[in-house]
Amino acid sequence: MWKGKKVSKIQKKSRMSLLKRFIWYVVGFALFFAPFALFNRGLAFLLDEKRSGDIHATCFRMPLVDMLTGKGIVILSVTGISLILLLVSAFLxxxxxxxxxxxxxAFTEYLSRLLPDKWKVDWSKYVNPxxxxxxxxxxxxxxxxxGLxxxxxxxxxxxxxxFTNGGIWGDFGVLGSTAIITAFLWLVVFGLFTKGGRGYxxxxxxxGAAQNIVHAVGAKLPFTMKIKYDRKKCVSCNACVKDCPMRALTQGEDKKIxxxxxxxxxxxxxxxxxxxxxxxxxxxxxxWQQEEVKPVQEPKPVEKGA
Amino acid sequence: MKKRLGTSKWTMVVLFILMFGIALSGGMYRNATAEESAKFKVTVPGNSTKEVVLDINEQGLPKKLIQPGMITISSGHGKGNLVYEGKKPAFIQFKFSNFPGKVEVRYRGPYDEKTGRILKPIKPGDSISIDFGVELPADVRKQAVVFIGEIQLMDWKTNKLIGTIPVKIINSKYETNTGATNNQNDNKESCH
Structure with a gap:
């Protein structure tokens, strides 16, 4: 835990980044989730569409199922526009x-940071997600x-x-067995007790998976935004690997990121x-695919009593 | 770092298929526990001809362990199955006859919990999506027939009954082979 420990520069940077991201997530909550759902409501208002003021309005499943079952998708609808924005933003x-x-x-990511690392499982150590x-x-x-x-x-x-619309105060409404399983996996197993907190x-x-398929294609093109790497500058300090909430960064035995x-x-x-x-x-x-540069040798540990 | 699973092509394929199977099993489990929620379809003015029947013994294990005393009676997601086909806009109010506990109405629109009234009129031809969360106290759950009740739909401007949805909640665990119920014994238990 943080308390009582000297905070390094990297930790300070990490916290600052978490704080900045937190502001984004608050905006995201206001845009998509009840009771606000400003994006959903605003778009529904503009399109003169009757949609609920909650996350269901931008459901990802419904347009996909409609497409696959031959019903088709209305592009100029809340779900249609949301899906296009999601995929286009993932591409670019x-x-x-x-x-x-x-x-x-973000909720489970931040929640997991409240627990010491020794209590958490780093699933990515054992299996490629x-x-x-x-x-x-x-x-x-x-x-x-x-039919499944x-x-x-x-x-x-x-x-x-x-959870946020009453669950925090104990009022979850009616829960089905699958919702209880989801809660247990999302919040506890893959949240609180998972390193990075983003197991779910x-x-x-x-x-997320759909966006990553699109991003994996988009990232190959020069005009899209992506996480870039300059091996020459890298000192293999491992700070990025430790702090990645998705465990998308790994360090091999050869110290390569x-x-x-x-x-x-x-x-x-x-x-x-x-x-x-x-x-x-x-x-x-x-x-990431460029010729490897040998990592800088780690400094020798200081001997006791030195 | 030790070599992790899923780095070679073959293990990736195996993991993909494994997760695919687990996820589909999740879908099967979802279907198996679909009876935890009762669905209804009603067109008002008029009464639902089909009684909403739910057996609380069909609840999945997580539900039985965590929240056995709350059930949902739902018109379904998306385009609701409560359809209004009257001639004038209706001011719908819900009343619950013979329900054993609290009923929580989940309606995504202006709704007054105290009076059970939908505050915005429903236009002719409109359909609404609504969920009723019904509380079942522990004592009534231990009966073959948990309760038989009715959801009444009123027009609160005219105070006229415009529709009803009959509801029957049972617990097959307490049904005897002869079809008789052991309510009496259970009622005795519940008195303590």
Whole structure:
């Protein structure tokens, strides 16, 4: 925990970044979640559409299922425009919604920071989350077609809204078995007790997975924004790896930093903590695939009594 | 860092299929516990011809452990199944006849909890989406027939009844082989 420990420069930068991101997430909460849902309500008002003033108005499942079942999608509708904005922003900026606006994902991330690291599991140490999240996403897409819909029962957004609209005070309303399972996974197992606090985002969020597929394609192009890396500047201090909430950055035995566009949410926490500015966010090439440069040797530990 | 699972192509494929299967199993579980919530469809003016029946013994284990005493009677998500086909706009008010506990109405619009009134008139041809969260006290849950009640839809401007939804909540756990119920014993238990 922070208390009683000397705070390093990197930790200070990390906290400052968390604070800045927090402001974004508050904006995201006001835009998409009840009781405010300003984006949903505003768009519905502009389109003269009757939509609920909560997260359901921008549901990701409904337009996808409508498309896949041949019903089609109305582009000029709240769900249609939301879906397009989500995918276009992911293509051009990376998963902008996840990294800046998703208060549900942020909630568990911030919550997990309240616990000491020794109590948390770093799932990414044991398993690569990417095939798991895409497996879940595939089931999310195919499930409704074969009568096995995963939403809204396992929807983290819906539960987060229930939680913030009364749940904090003990009034969750009526909960089904699947909502209880979701709460347990989202909040406890993959939230509080997961390093980074974004286990649910990593394994079970179809919205994030869809954005990452789009981002992985977009990041190959020079005119899109992405997390960039300059190996020459990197001192392999590992600060970015430790602070990445999605565990999208890893360090191999050879100390090389690796990055995955398949689960990076471009929250830029790594950019903020990097002491040598070797990680940046911007246009151009990513730089992750370039020739490796040998990392700087770690300083020898100071001997006791020296 | 030790080599983690899912870094080679084969293990990635295996993990993908594994998670795909787990997620679909989640969908199957969701279908298996769909009976936790009762759905209704009603067109007013008029009465629902189909009684809403819910068996609380069909609840999944998490529900039984965490929140067995709250059930939902719902018109479903999206476009609601409470359709108004009157000629003039209706000012709908809900009344709950013979319900054993509190009823919490979840309506995404202006609604007065105290009076049970939807404050904005419902236009002819409109449909609304509404959920009724019904509290079932522990004593009544231990009966074969938990309760038989009715949701009454009134027009609070004219004070006329414009529709009803009959509701029957049962608990099959307490049904005997002969079809008789052991209410008496359970009622005795609940008195303590």
């Amino acid at each position: 900026l990376g998963p902008f919604f996840c990294g800046k606006l998703c208060a549900a994902g 990417v095939p798991l999240r895409y497996g879940f996403f595939a089931a999310f897409i195919i499930g409704p077609i074969i 819909s995963l939403s809204c029962s396992y929807c983290g957004y819906s539960f987060f809204e229930k 985002c990593n394994f079970m969020c179809p919205v 690796q990055h995955s566009n398949h689960n990076c949410i471009t929250c830029q926490q790594c950019v903020a903590v990097c002491p040598t500015k070797s990680i940046t966010y911007g246009f151009g090439k990513g730089g």
